[in-house]
Amino acid sequence: MSARYSLEQQLNFTLRLFALLTVLELLNMVTGRQLNHLALIPRELDALGGIFISPFLHGSLMHYASNIIPICLFSVLLMQYGRKTWWQASAFILLVTGLLVWLLGRNAYHLGASGMVYGYFGFLLFAGFISRSIKLVAISLLVGFFYGGLIFGVLPMSPYISWESHLFGFLVGIAAARLFVKKTTS
Template identity: 55%
Template sequence: MLKNQLKVLLWLLASFAAVELINLLSGRMLNQFGILPREVTSLPGILFMPWLHGSLGHFLSNIVPLAIFWLLMLEYGLKRTLWISLWIVLCTGLLVWLFGRFSYHIGASGLVYGQFGFLILAGFYSRQVTKLLISLAVGFLYGGMVFGVLPSQPFISWEAHLFGFISGLLAARFWHGRPKTAASGS
């Protein structure tokens, strides 16, 4: 089962690498398909944004934590991991489209921050030891990421970081994996 889960994640990561290669070879021509807030023609960018990067360095800075966080999220199951990832991409993209600065927003960092938010909180909601240890480890090793939700440099979409993080926290609240208990009656 883990082998099949890893295959799916490797295919996803390969799709990021393939788009990066095409974007690199085309002189970053694909970046026009990112999100330009409040432009109706830019709405498809909500789905494309995570695959588009401004440079090879930008791509590498996203793909490594993306791979690590996806591996950790497998503890919640492949199906749940994929649904949570889709939720994060859609929520982050829509919020960036609605409230982001009028500039192209590209990159997987919104997804990475969403995974970070999910992994930080979901273990506490789940009340399962393994998941709680993952939350603690992610918090300890990657806790400094939280400062990325603040405006820092003009060419970094802190909005995607912030909205991704919030989307991940919301996902943790609803898809943490703790079995639902039946309400007790009188």
């Protein structure tokens, strides 16, 4: 396991993530959602940048509100695996989920942090069991208990929800756990 963030660093980082997403949401709101033209649109070359930008944009205040708590909470929980693992898993989830949505998603605007939320969710569900650390297994069990209902979000239930981001995020999160988590002896 790589060097860990101190509790103060974890909270500081999470506060900055919260502030970034909140400022972007407010800016997007006051501009009439003009930033959403930067969203990921599958198979549109001009929209490839959306892979990196779209997780920071939301379609509505309710969309933002549904993502902000889980992205911050899951980010802190993923930090328990160490700095290097947090950065590797986060970059992998962002990039690979975005690429899969760009390649395979339906022709629509895909935006919001939910691809990252589901990526972190998939990671956290499985990484504890891979590590075999009692603390990390406890995190996996708690995430499953409190957030297990998220699994239904991978199904195409609404034309206005990017279930593709949810599905690919979840699967990529599991892959990230397999790639970046090592078995521990504790």
